[in-house]
Each structure stands twice: as structure tokens, then as C-alpha cells.
Amino acid sequence: MNEKVLMRGSDIIGEASVRAGCRFYAGYPITPQNELPEYLSARMVEVGGTFIQGESEIASINMLIGASAVGSRVMTSSSSPGIALKQEGISYMAGLELPGVIVNMMRGGPGLGNISPSAADYFQSTRGGGNGDYRTPVLAPAGCQELIEMTFLAFDLADNYRNPVMILGDGLMGQVMEPVVFPDFLDLNKLPQKDWALTGCVDREARAIFSMYLGEKGELCQHNLELQEKYDRITAQEQRWETIMTDDADLIVVAYGTAARIAESAIEEVRGQGLAAGLFRPITLWPFPTAPLRELAQKGRKIAVFELCLGQMVEDVILSVGERVEISFHGVPGGVIPTPAEVAEFLNSVAKGDGKVGRRIEV
Amino acid sequence: MITRTTFAGFGGQGVLVMGYVMSHGALLKGLNVTYFPSYGAEMRGGTANCTVTLSDAKIASPVASQPDTLVAMNGPSLEKFENRVVENGLVVLNASLIEEDLSRKDVTLLTVPTAELAREVGSDRAANMIMIGALSAKTGLLSQEETIKGMRAALKGKDKFFELNEKAIQRGFTFVNNGK
Amino acid sequence: MSAEPVYKKVFGRPESLKEAATHYCPGCGHSIAHRLVAECLDELGLREKTIGVPPVGCAVLAYNYFNFDMIEAPHGRALAVATGIKRVQPDKFVLSYQGDGDLAAIGTAETIHAANRGEMISAIFINNAIYGMTGGQMAPTTLLGQNATTAPGGRDPELHGWPIDISRMLALCDGVVYVERCTLSSIKQIRKAKKAIKKSFQCQLDRLGFSLVELLSPCPTNWKLSTQDSWDWVSEEMVKVYPVGVIKDTTGYEDKK
Numbered sequence: 001m002n003e004k005v006l007m008r009g010s011d012i013i014g015e016a017s018v019r020a021g022c023r024f025y026a027g028y029p030i031t032p033q034n035e036l037p038e039y040l041s042a043r044m045v046e047v048g049g050t051f052i053q054g055e056s057e058i059a060s061i062n063m064l065i066g067a068s069a070v071g072s073r074v075m076t077s078s079s080s081p082g083i084a085l086k087q088e089g090i091s092y093m094a095g096l097e098l099p100g101v102i103v104n105m106m107r108g109g110p111g112l113g114n115i116s117p118s119a120a121d122y123f124q125s126t127r128g129g130g131n132g133d134y135r136t137p138v139l140a141p142a143g144c145q146e147l148i149e150m151t152f153l154a155f156d157l158a159d160n161y162r163n164p165v166m167i168l169g170d171g172l173m174g175q176v177m178e179p180v181v182f183p184d185f186l187d188l189n190k191l192p193q194k195d196w197a198l199t200g201c202v203d204r205e206a207r208a209i210f211s212m213y214l215g216e217k218g219e220l221c222q223h224n225l226e227l228q229e230k231y232d233r234i235t236a237q238e239q240r241w242e243t244i245m246t247d248d249a250d251l252i253v254v255a256y257g258t259a260a261r262i263a264e265s266a267i268e269e270v271r272g273q274g275l276a277a278g279l280f281r282p283i284t285l286w287p288f289p290t291a292p293l294r295e296l297a298q299k300g301r302k303i304a305v306f307e308l309c310l311g312q313m314v315e316d317v318i319l320s321v322g323e324r325v326e327i328s329f330h331g332v333p334g335g336v337i338p339t340p341a342e343v344a345e346f347l348n349s350v351a352k353g354d355g356k357v358g359r360r361i362e363v
Numbered sequence: 364m365i366t367r368t369t370f371a372g373f374g375g376q377g378v379l380v381m382g383y384v385m386s387h388g389a390l391l392k393g394l395n396v397t398y399f400p401s402y403g404a405e406m407r408g409g410t411a412n413c414t415v416t417l418s419d420a421k422i423a424s425p426v427a428s429q430p431d432t433l434v435a436m437n438g439p440s441l442e443k444f445e446n447r448v449v450e451n452g453l454v455v456l457n458a459s460l461i462e463e464d465l466s467r468k469d470v471t472l473l474t475v476p477t478a479e480l481a482r483e484v485g486s487d488r489a490a491n492m493i494m495i496g497a498l499s500a501k502t503g504l505l506s507q508e509e510t511i512k513g514m515r516a517a518l519k520g521k522d523k524f525f526e527l528n529e530k531a532i533q534r535g536f537t538f539v540n541n542g543k
Numbered sequence: 544m545s546a547e548p549v550y551k552k553v554f555g556r557p558e559s560l561k562e563a564a565t566h567y568c569p570g571c572g573h574s575i576a577h578r579l580v581a582e583c584l585d586e587l588g589l590r591e592k593t594i595g596v597p598p599v600g601c602a603v604l605a606y607n608y609f610n611f612d613m614i615e616a617p618h619g620r621a622l623a624v625a626t627g628i629k630r631v632q633p634d635k636f637v638l639s640y641q642g643d644g645d646l647a648a649i650g651t652a653e654t655i656h657a658a659n660r661g662e663m664i665s666a667i668f669i670n671n672a673i674y675g676m677t678g679g680q681m682a683p684t685t686l687l688g689q690n691a692t693t694a695p696g697g698r699d700p701e702l703h704g705w706p707i708d709i710s711r712m713l714a715l716c717d718g719v720v721y722v723e724r725c726t727l728s729s730i731k732q733i734r735k736a737k738k739a740i741k742k743s744f745q746c747q748l749d750r751l752g753f754s755l756v757e758l759l760s761p762c763p764t765n766w767k768l769s770t771q772d773s774w775d776w777v778s779e780e781m782v783k784v785y786p787v788g789v790i791k792d793t794t795g796y797e798d799k800k
Contacts, residue, residue: 006390006398006516024631050630054623055656062620062653066627069614070594070635074627092617176425177383177398179390198612198628200592200635206561208606210615258425265424341428 004181010035010174012144013103013167014043016151017075021186022101023049024067024074026060030082031115032171033105037077057082061089061102068098069209071197073155077103079171080121081112084129090164091130094227095211097196099158099165101151102136106170108335116335117172119259122312125168126286133224135231137238138166138285140256144178150283152183157238159192161230168285170308172258172337240283241292245271249278251351252296254317255306256282258337263306265340270347277304277347285313290320297321304350304358306343307331314361323363330358364419366504367427371412371444372436372457377491380517381434382413384495388505388513389417399425410439417504434498436477436491438463455498459490473501473539480534489531496535507536557581559590561610570770572727572760573601576669577608579733580640583741584611587748593636594628596621598645601675605640619650622657625664636747638665644674647709648683654709661718661752665743668710668755671762672781679765683707686784690767706784710757714791721746721754722790728761728777732787742796751794759785 007015014036017025025044027037037053044051050067054060057078064074078086083104093100106121108114125138137157141150150167158165198207213220244264246252255263260281267277280296282289297303303325305314310331317327330346332338342357349357368385372378379400386398400413414430416422429449435441436457445467448454453471459478475497477490484493492514499505505513510532518524556562559581567573584590590611597605599618606613616624621639629637639646646654646668657664673691674680681691681698684706688697698706714722721743725736736758743754759781761773768776 004390006386006396024627026627052626052630055652058620059623059626059653059656062617062623063627063630065616065620066596066614066624066629067631068627069624070628070632072631088617089620096615172399172425175400177386177396178422179396198594198614199632200594201610201612202591206606206610206612208613208615210606210613212603212615214604262424262426265428268423269428337426339426339428340424 002182002184004179006177006179007144008035008175008177009144009147009169010105011039012147012180013077013151014039015182016148017101017155018043018047018049019182019185020152020155021073021188021191022075022155023047023188024064024072025049025076026052026054026063027076027078028054028057028060028082030079032107032117033077033079033103033174035174036103057085058088061086064100065089065093065096065098068093068100069096069198071194071199073099073159073191075101075103077105079105079107080109080118080124083121083124087129090128090136091132091134092211093164094130094134094136095132096209097162098209099162101154101158101165101167103167103169105174106168108333114335115171117170117258117308117337118333118335119170119257119308120310120312120333121168122285122307122309125166126288126316134227135234135286136164136166137161137234137287138168140168140283140285141173142257142260142281144176144180147173148180148182159194161234162196163230163234168257170258171335235287238284239287239289239292241289242279242281242283243296244279244281246278246280246296249276249301251275251277251302251304251347252280253277253304253306253347254280254282254293254313256285256313259306259308262338262340263343266343266347269340269344273348275348275351282313288316288320290316293317293320294324297325299325301325302350303327304347305329306346308337309333318361318363327361327363328358329361365416365422366418366432366502367414367416367430368432368434368498369412369414369427369430369444369447370434370436371410371440373439374409374411376411376436378411378436379413381491381495382415383517384510384513385415385417385505386513387516388509391512391516392505392509394419395422397422397425412440412444432498432502434494435461436494437461441465453501455494455501457490457494473497475535475538480538481531484530484534485527489527492528492531493535493538496532497539498535500536500539507533557585559584559593559610561608563608565608566604567601568764570761570763570773571601572669572671572758572762575727575733576667576758576760577605579737579740580638580667581609583737583744586741587744589636589744592634593638594632596625596628596637596639598639598641600642600645602640602642602669603676619645619648620653621645621650622662622664622666623653626657626660626662629662629664633663636744637663638667640667641669642675643668643670643672643682643684647707651709655713655716658713658753658755659716659718663747663750664753665747666753666755667740668757669760670757670785671760672706673762673765675762675765683709684785686780708785710755710790713755716753718753719755719791720752720793722757723792724757724759724785724787724790726759726777726782726787728759728774742794745796746794757785759787
């Protein structure tokens with residue numbers, strides 16, 4: 001067993017990535033995730049990989065396209081406005097069916113917004129700003145040890161499905177330090193073989209990787225259908241979530257990432273006051289764990305959605321449970337981090353139905 | 364057991380380092396730890412604060428509703444965080460810089476003349492180590508030995524400061540234990 | 544056994560070109576440029592270790608014609624994609640093949656920074672002073688007075704700015720070892736162009752740094768000129784704005800006469 005070490009979230013992703021076999025990183029500085037490229041600028045050299053500070057987010061994601069096409073495990077990272085710039089490349093990666101990991105440490109927006117922790121980019125991450133019919137698996141860890149698990153998982157999902165995968169955190173998660181234990185380095189020789197990669201056409205026909213299908217026989221339509229078949233497989237096989245104290249709960253709180261951790265403390269608090277609340281924490285935001293949430297949404301239960309924005313994931317909650325149960329929402333935007341006590345007030349308000357904190361969602 | 368400590372001051376006072384020391388000391392002791400620093404756009408001269416949560420059970424929120432303890436290294440920090448401290452909590456003041464009185468009457472107060480004590484052990488720059496020593500002594504969360512171990516782990520590679528820092532941590536302990 | 548006549552092959556399709564008819568218009572310079580690139584790769588024995596990056600533009604389908612591994616890049620990003628490839632596989636031979644819109648407008652940042660980092664990549668830059676694929680819009684390299692569908696009445700510096708000479712700009716970067724501009728408008732110039740392309744490839748093989756060959760190339764369709772008039776326009780008009788010749792050479796190679 002490896003030693004328990006105290007590390008910052010951004011550094012943890014960096015270390016986990018090289019242990020998961022990542023050997024190519026390109027990125028452009030943006031707060032609050034600079035510690036990750038700083039960490040990798042030294043670490044990649046130590047493990048014989050490549051680190052490039054690109055001239056822009058756009059250049060960086062495109063460097064990933066090249067490095068991924070020749071078979072490397074690749075990663076880039078940024079924060080909200082920088083991810084906006086990477087969306088072009090993410091769409092291309094989906095179209096080219098190239099694996100790669102994109103870390104998004106969300107900050108306040110729109111525009112430059114601020115550099116404080118926020119979760120206003122659920123739509124950006126799960127719906128994507130890139131063009132075309134594509135999906136990106138989005139993993140939302142909530143603690144430092146889980147950052148490691150999700151980083152390993154992200155690279156595996158990316159390779160298994162030949163698709164970009166996003167790790168979605170926020171500025172707080174990048175800065176928080178917690179004790180973690182790292183798994184050993186993966187053996188690069190034991191990673192799945194990429195028989196599609198560009199290696200030079202020795203003893204085989206020349207190979208092209210492209211996303212353009214101009215043919216008039218429905219070639220793009222066929223490509224889209226094949227991609228969709230893949231997205232359906234991901235949806236069926238890769239949903240992840242956690243439930244805490246939901247068995248006897250009258251009130252189900254739905255929150256992810258940092259918001260889920262604040263909510264968990266709030267739940268402990270209201271349980272002390274006699275309110276049976278429990279937490280449903282989606283870990284994959286796409287595919288959203290619709291069926292398990294629907295199962296929890298039984299008659300008589302209420303759902304309280306808490307987000308560090310003005311309501312984005314709540315739309316997936318509505319899609320999941322519809323009119324089965326009463327849904328309330330509370331969100332704090334602009335990089336302001338509410339305390340567990342504030343969230344407890346929201347939960348108590350929902351339980352009482354007094355409408356003092358948050359708002360009732362009309363479906 | 365769960366306890367949350369907020370350290371606050373201005374950049375350059377070693378506020379975040381105090382949090383590191385406490386976090387590393389607690390980790391070595393086998394506790395769960397969450398260290399959450401504030402971060403700002405400015406690199407120098409701004410305010411700095413961090414919150415350290417220690418527990419023998421799982422820690423959910425890294426953000427504290429009400430810290431059990433506030434360590435205030437300057438006046439503005441006291442003003443900003445004083446009212447957040449839990450009832451019957453602890454406020455530790457850097458008496459070398461803070462002239463204001465505490466407005467709260469429902470908390471325990473400890474004032475530490477960090478600069479004077481630091482000068483005693485050899486350098487003004489060890490004021491934060493005086494403070495972390497005094498804090499550990501007052502709360503009993505970390506023993507003197509555990510605090511020093513935490514310091515050595517937090518400042519790994521900066522061995523040249525260890526001797527001075529150890530003296531300062533010891534001085535912080537004797538200040539609390541002997542009342543001077 | 545009957546005596547077979549003995550033939551000596553004097554001309555044929557380079558192995559680096561697939562047996563496919565291109566979609567390029569009659570008189571277009573791309574077909575010539577493709578052939579020159581293919582001949583150079585064959586002659587240097589590079590086909591099986593080459594990974595190419597075509598642009599978005601008329602040559603977007605180059606992977607249907609070139610007989611080596613290729614990956615499509617988003618518009619303008621070819622040299623960023625090529626950077627990723629070359630860094631991970633430094634023993635592969637990596638080339639980008641880009642038009643003026645791709646390399647000198649939307650991809651200017653990627654171009655300049657890949658060059659300035661001294662990436663060990665060979666860039667082939669086709670400058671035809673117009674957007675071909677989208678139907679004749681103004682390019683960054685469009686000459687003053689030249690007609691374009693988005694510069695009706697001709698390019699006017701007050702409205703549209705001046706033609707950009709990105710090859711000269713790139714020559715200022717320390718990571719760049721060799722830049723030469725040639726034309727595809729006469730047999731003599733085409734031979735020169737081939738020599739330049741080969742030299743650029745050699746720069747990469749010798750790991751000297753970034754190199755680029757700019758090819759002034761006719762676009763009869765969008766220039767609305769005959770093939771012959773297009774060639775003449777390259778030789779007479781384009782070269783005034785974009786003079787041919789070596790722009791930068793720090794290779795130390797002694798050119799064989």
C-alpha cells in the first residue's frame with residue numbers, strides 16, 4: 001500500500017494522470033487551475049512524457065488531437081472561459097473518435113466572471129458548446145481521493161469508447177488539500193492496443209482519421225448513427241452515483257461535486273433537528289443517473305436540488321423524475337460558496353413548504 | 364470529533380503555512396483532514412485565509428458554517444471573521460498587530476504577542492510558528508511533538524528553517540502553558 | 544519463352560500518391576504540389592514513416608490522394624495537431640499541407656507559435672490569394688485590387704487591410720531554419736519548388752527546426768481566368784507582392800548546383 005500524502009486537488013489530478021498512463025499534456029494558463037499545468041510541467045519530464053504550454057486553449061486541445069491520433073494517453077485542463085475555447089476541439093475529437101481527457105475547474109461566469117468556485121458550467125460540460133450530434137462523458141468527483149479514481153476512470157473510458165471525457169471540478173476542488181493514497185503506475189505496455197492509431201503505413205494501407213463525410217449516400221448519417229450507438233452503450237453501462245442516508249429519507253437532496261459535500265454537512269445538521277434528509281449525488285453528469293434517481297423519487301418524498309449556480313443540473317432532475325414528486329431548487333451563483341448552515345435552511349424550508357429559501361419548480 | 368479552524372491575516376504572514384502545519388500534523392496523527400485556502404487575484408499584499416477541518420470521522424463539507432476556532436493575525440481579519448466563530452468557540456489574536464478589542468463576549472480569547480516572542484527565539488519571521496505552537500497548546504489538538512512533526516512535513520525540503528521553527532513552536536507552547 | 548520487349552520506366556505515379564483522380568479544378572496548383580510532395584517523400588524513402596496533416600480548404604480531402612497516414616485538423620490548427628504528433632512520435636516524419644486561409648488567417652497563432660517553438664515539422668504553404676473551397680472570398684493574401692466575392696471592386700487597404708506576407712514574418716522566429724517561396728507557374732519554377740520541398744524535408748530529418756515552403760499557386764476558377772492567364776498572373780502579378788526566393792536559410796546546407 002502506498003503512503004498517505006496530503007496534496008492539493010490540482011496536483012492530485014496531475015499525479016493521478018501520469019500514473020494512469022498520460023504522457024502528453026498541453027494547456028494554457030487560467031486561474032483557478034494553474035497548479036495542475038505547473039505540476040505537470042515538471043512531472044511529465046520525469047516520466048518521459050511531453051508537456052507543452054500552448055499559445056492558446058485552442059492550440060492546446062488541437063495538440064491533444066495530434067498526440068491522441070498517434071496513440072498517446074492525453075490530457076488538457078482549463079477553467080470555464082478556456083473550456084469555451086476548447087469546445088471546437090472537443091467536437092472534433094468526438095467526430096474523429098479520439099480519446100482524451102479534459103479537466104474543467106469551473107469558475108464564475110459569464111464572460112470573464114471571476115475566479116471563485118462555481119458550477120455554472122453544467123450545461124457547457126454535459127451539453128457541450130461544440131457543434132454536432134455528440135456527447136461527452138462528464139465525471140464529477142467530490143473529494144480528493146475520488147479525484148484520483150475519476151482521473152483513472154476518465155482515461156479508461158476515453159480509450160474504451162474512443163471519445164473525449166471531461167473531469168468536472170471547480171476552483172475549490174483544485175485548491176482543497178486532503179490526504180490521499182495513490183495507486184501504482186499503470187504499465188504502459190498493458191494498456192489497450194490502439195489498432196486505429198496513426199503509426200506510419202508500414203506493411204499496411206495508408207490510414208486516415210477524419211470527421212468530414214461529404215458523400216451523398218448518407219455517410220455522415222451512418223457515422224452519426226454509429227456514434228449514437230456508442231453513446232447509448234455509455235448511457236447503459238457507465239452511470240455512476242452515490243446515495244447517502246436515503247433509505248429512510250423523506251427529502252432527497254440532489255447535488256454534485258463541492259455542492260454535494262456542503263449538502264452532506266447540511267443533511268447531518270437537519271437530521272440532528274429531526275428532518276430525515278438524504279443525498280443523491282450524481283458522479284456521472286452525462287450519462288445522468290436517471291433511473292436510480294427516478295427509483296428514489298417515490299410518492300411522498302420531496303426533492304431538493306442544490307447547485308453552485310442558478311439551476312442547470314435541475315433540468316436533468318426534472319427530466320428524470322418529471323411530475324412524480326415535488327422539486328425545489330436553491331442555487332448560489334457568482335462564485336459565492338454557501339455554508340452548510342445556509343443549505344440546511346433551504347432543506348428545512350422545503351420540508352415545511354414555506355417557500356422562504358429556494359424556489360419550487362413547476363413542471 | 365470534528366473541529367474547524369480558520370486562519371486569517373494578510374499575505375506574507377504565513378497564514379496558509381499555519382494551516383499546512385496543522386493539516387500535516389493531524390494527518391501524521393491519523394486524523395482526517397480537509398484544508399481549504401482562499402485564493403485571490405492578487406499575488407502579494409492581499410488577504411489570505413484558510414480553513415482546516417480535522418475529524419476522526421468522514422469530513423463532508425470543506426466549508427465551515429461556523430469555525431470552532433479563529434486565528435486572526437491582523438485587525439481586518441478579526442473584523443471579518445469574528446462574528447462567524449461558534450458560540451463558546453476560541454479566538455486567538457496576534458497581539459503584536461491587533462489593537463482592537465474583541466466585541467464577542469461569548470468566546471474564549473487568547474492573545475499572543477507573536478512578534479515579541481518570535482524575536483526572542485531569533486527572528487520576526489517565525490511569528491506564525493509561535494502562533495501555531497500557542498494554538499496547539501491551547502486546543503490540545505496536537506502535542507508539541509506532533510506540531511513539530513507537522514511543521515517538518517509541511518515544509519519538507521526547507522530544512523534550514525526547521526531549527527528556528529521548532530524553537531518558535533516550543534516558545535508558543537511555553538507561552539500558553541506558563542502564561543508568559 | 545518468347546522474348547519480352549524491355550521497357551525502362553521513365554515516368555510514373557509516385558508511391559506516395561494513391562491511384563485516385565483528384566477533385567481539384569483544371570489548372571489548379573494543388574495537383575502539382577501534391578505530386579512534388581509525393582516525389583520528395585518517395586525519393587527520401589519517407590512514405591511509411593510519414594504522418595500528414597491536411598488543412599480545411601480545397602486540400603481537405605488530401606488524404607484521398609496521398610498514400611500515407613493522415614489526420615484531418617480543424618481549420619487553421621494543422622500545426623498544433625502536427626506538434627502533438629511530432630512530440631509523441633519524434634521518429635515519424637510530420638508535414639502539414641495548408642492553404643493561405645488556414646495557415647495565414649484563422650491559424651496564424653498556431654502557425655507562428657509552432658514555428659517559433661522550432662517544432663521539427665515541414666510545412667507546405669499553398670498561397671493562391673483566394674478562398675477556393677468556399678467560393679472565392681478574400682484571403683489574407685489577396686492582392687490589392689484583386690477581386691473577391693467579399694471584396695467587390697477589388698481589395699482596398701482602407702476597407703480590407705493589406706496582403707499579409709506570413710513567410711517573412713515566420714522568418715523572424717528563431718525556431719525557423721528555412722523558408723523559401725516558389726511558384727507553381729512554370730516548369731523551371733516547379734523544379735525549383737521540388738528542390739525547396741526536399742530541402743525542407745531534409746531539415747526535419749536532420750532535426751534542425753521548423754521549415755516552410757510557400758508555393759504561389761494558380762486558382763483559375765476563382766480568379767476567373769484561363770489556365771494560361773492564371774499562370775501568367777502568378778508570374779507577373781503575385782511575385783511583385785510575394786517575391787520568390789530563399790527568405791531564410793540557417794541550415795548550413797551547401798546547395799548542389
